[in-house]
Structures are given as structure tokens and as C-alpha cells.
Amino acid sequence: MKISNVEVISFSGKTRFHRTRWGYGVWGEERDEVQGIVKIETDDGAEGYFTGGQSYFVPPSPEIVEHLVKPLLVGEDPLNREKLWQWMMGHRGLSESVIGAVDCALWDLMGRTAGVSVASMLGQYRSKVKAYASTAPNLGSPDIYAAHALACKKRGYTAYKVHANIYWDPEKKEPAPGKPAFPQADLEICQAVREAVGDEMVLMLDPWGIYTYEESLYVGRELEKLNYYWFEHPMDERKTEPYRKLTEQLDIVILGPEMEPGSLYTRAEWAILHASDMGRIDTNFGGITGCHKALGFYESIGMQCEIHVGGFGNLALLGSSSEETCEYYERGLLRHDEDYDSFVPPYLKEPCDPMDEYGYVSIPQGPGLGMQFEWDYINDNRVGQ
Ligand SMILES: [Mg+2]
Numbered sequence: 001m002k003i004s005n006v007e008v009i010s011f012s013g014k015t016r017f018h019r020t021r022w023g024y025g026v027w028g029e030e031r032d033e034v035q036g037i038v039k040i041e042t043d044d045g046a047e048g049y050f051t052g053g054q055s056y057f058v059p060p061s062p063e064i065v066e067h068l069v070k071p072l073l074v075g076e077d078p079l080n081r082e083k084l085w086q087w088m089m090g091h092r093g094l095s096e097s098v099i100g101a102v103d104c105a106l107w108d109l110m111g112r113t114a115g116v117s118v119a120s121m122l123g124q125y126r127s128k129v130k131a132y133a134s135t136a137p138n139l140g141s142p143d144i145y146a147a148h149a150l151a152c153k154k155r156g157y158t159a160y161k162v163h164a165n166i167y168w169d170p171e172k173k174e175p176a177p178g179k180p181a182f183p184q185a186d187l188e189i190c191q192a193v194r195e196a197v198g199d200e201m202v203l204m205l206d207p208w209g210i211y212t213y214e215e216s217l218y219v220g221r222e223l224e225k226l227n228y229y230w231f232e233h234p235m236d237e238r239k240t241e242p243y244r245k246l247t248e249q250l251d252i253v254i255l256g257p258e259m260e261p262g263s264l265y266t267r268a269e270w271a272i273l274h275a276s277d278m279g280r281i282d283t284n285f286g287g288i289t290g291c292h293k294a295l296g297f298y299e300s301i302g303m304q305c306e307i308h309v310g311g312f313g314n315l316a317l318l319g320s321s322s323e324e325t326c327e328y329y330e331r332g333l334l335r336h337d338e339d340y341d342s343f344v345p346p347y348l349k350e351p352c353d354p355m356d357e358y359g360y361v362s363i364p365q366g367p368g369l370g371m372q373f374e375w376d377y378i379n380d381n382r383v384g385q
Pocket residue numbers: 206208232233258
């Protein structure tokens with residue numbers, strides 16, 4: 001079996017996500033957006049795919065795949081995933097998110113060919129994983145968050161993660177540069193949520209890297225009083241020394257790095273430096289192959305690693321890991337004015353991450369990663385062909 005083609009299927013979809021001049025996202029009017037699916041074919045008719053599902057996913061550029069990935073992979077055996085991963089990681093023109101999408105498609109191809117799920121190819125441990133409700137940022141007042149958290153608790157979630165005011169001025173109610181941040185306003189949200197849901201619900205905060213060291217120390221100490229579980233990605237992750245100091249100073253769990261490139265390699269460096277208490281990675285940082293290696297490393301040093309964002313590839317990783325290493329699935333981003341549960345992207349037949357009444361998301365049973373596409377919709381909306 002040899003790889004005969006690698007391409008990105010681009011099609012027009014809808015989104016309410018807009019990027020501000022500072023690079024962060026805000027919700028607004030629905031607009032058209034080009035979405036993509038990576039497709040790998042072999043000379044004997046096998047196929048593998050990858051796309052984001054309901055999760056954060058920037059499809060690789062079709063030009064990068066055509067000019068850099070395709071020449072590297074065509075003619076190779078798709079079952080040699082480790083060799084192809086090493087080649088892609090060694091290729092200086094490829095980002096880890098491109099490598100991640102292609103690597104996930106190779107795992108999907110193998111699973112579809114064998115007729116089994118990727119979770120079982122990795123060695124299945126569980127068939128469902130505990131989810132936390134992960135809010136969209138900038139939902140509004142503490143009351144809005146408190147009511148939303150309570151609604152999530154009623155829906156079955158046992159954990160709720162706040163994204164508060166991020167690249168957003170809560171007084172002017174408009175996009176803003178990330179710094180200065182609004183730690184006091186963020187804490188008012190965190191306090192209102194704790195008061196609304198009571199003591200037993202697990203709570204977390206993710207300020208997405210906008211705090212200074214001093215703000216992080218202050219907010220972390222207040223979160224300890226509110227019995228929050230983890231404090232995620234509070235500062236710029238390009239600097240590890242402030243993280244090492246913060247982790248040493250605070251009792252609350254510091255979680256990271258989530259956005260730093262380097263796949264498993266930077267995760268190992270952070271662990272060696274004691275720059276966080278729990279790790280973080282997702283398939284955008286080197287695919288299933290890179291993440292699976294990272295999880296083995298974290299397990300071996302007795303360190304938890306919480307998988308970042310949702311999606312089919314991350315669910316396969318969660319299905320093949322124990323709760324002791326990877327406790328939660330990140331479900332969202334959720335808004336108080338949208339019903340996540342009833343939304344299925346029009347290019348998918350089934351939602352990526354259905355959740356039961358006890359707050360557990362099922363691991364897709366395959367074959368492959370379990371993506372089932374609405375090809376009529378995709379073909380009707382193809383662009384750039
Ligand atoms: Mg985060």
C-alpha cells in the first residue's frame with residue numbers, strides 16, 4: 001500500500017467567529033468561512049481524513065499540502081506513521097498544526113482500513129470521558145456566567161471552566177489589547193460562579209496568557225480561596241521562569257503549556273523546569289503520534305496532562321489514556337445564548353462529542369477517528385477546485 005494523493009478539500013461554511021485587530025476572536029454576525037478536510041488516498045483505494053469537528057481547528061493551507069506535504073508522502077507506505085511523523089517534524093516548512101492534521105489523517109486511514117477505532121489501535125482504556133463545560137470568553141456580567149454555570153450543572157456537567165475577559169474591556173464592552181487585563185472583573189465572575197453552583201462543582205479559570213506575573217499571583221491566591229481546581233495558561237508561555245516561580249509560590253494547580261510550539265519536546269522541558277503542575281497538549285501540536293508520546297512521558301513522571309480543546313483526534317487519545325493521566329475532555333466553547341447540544345456542523349452526519357446526562361462524552365467507536373461526512377453538503381459548497 002502506497003500513498004497516492006494528499007489534499008485539502010476546501011468548502012464554504014458558516015461561523016460567528018471574527019478576529020479582532022489584536023488577533024483574538026469575538027462572536028458576531030454569521031459570516032462565510034472556508035473550512036477544510038485533509039484527505040489521504042492510497043494506490044489500493046484506502047482513504048483517511050481529518051477535520052476539526054466542533055473544536056478549534058485551522059485547516060492546513062491547500063498550497064502547503066500540495067507543495068510540501070504531498071511530495072514528502074506520496075509513494076510511501078501510510079502504515080509507517082512513525083517514519084512519516086519524523087520526516088514531517090524534521091521538515092522546516094511544516095508547522096505542528098499541519099503535521100498534526102496529516103498525522104491524524106494517517107491514523108484515520110489505518111483505522112478505516114482495519115475496521116477499528118483509533119482509540120483501540122492506541123490501546124483502548126475507556127469508552128467515555130468526563131467533560132468540563134468550557135465557556136466562550138467575554139460572555140458578559142458575573143450574573144450571566146453564574147446563570148450559565150448553573151444551567152451547565154443541570155445539564156449534567158460536573159466541571160465548568162471560565163474564560164472571562166480576554167482581549168476585551170468589560171467596562172467599555174468592546175475588544176481591547178490583551179494587556180492591561182482585568183483581573184478584578186475576572187475574579188468577580190469566578191466568585192459569582194462559585195456562589196451559584198455551590199462547593200461540589202469543579203471549577204477552573206483560563207485567562208489565556210494575558211496576566212502579568214503579579215496579576216497571576218494575586219488571582220491564583222484568590223482562586224485558592226474559592227476552591228478552584230486549576231489555573232490555566234495565566235501568562236505568556238514564551239517565558240518559563242515566571243511560570244516556574246508561580247508554580248512554586250501557589251498551591252492551586254498551574255496548567256500548561258497549551259499554546260507553545262514544540263510538541264512533546266517543550267512539554268518535557270516545562271516538566272523538567274517545574275514550570276507547571278499539570279501539562280497540556282492537543283493534536284494541533286504534532287498530531288496523535290506526538291501527543292501519544294507526550295502522554296507516555298507525563299505518565300512516567302507521575303504528572304497529569306489535560307488535553308486541550310475537543311475534537312476527534314483528542315477523543316481518541318483520551319480513549320486510550322487513564323483518568324490518572326488525562327482527567328477531562330474540554331467541551332465547547334459554550335455560550336449562554338447558543339445550544340451546543342443541538343448543533344451539528346452541516347458537513348458532519350453525527351456530532352463529534354455527544355454527552356450523556358452524567359457529563360460523560362463517548363469516545364468515537366470508529367472505524368478510524370469516527371468522522372462521518374455529509375458529502376452532499378461538502379461537494380455542494382466546494383471552493384478552489
Ligand atoms: Mg485554554
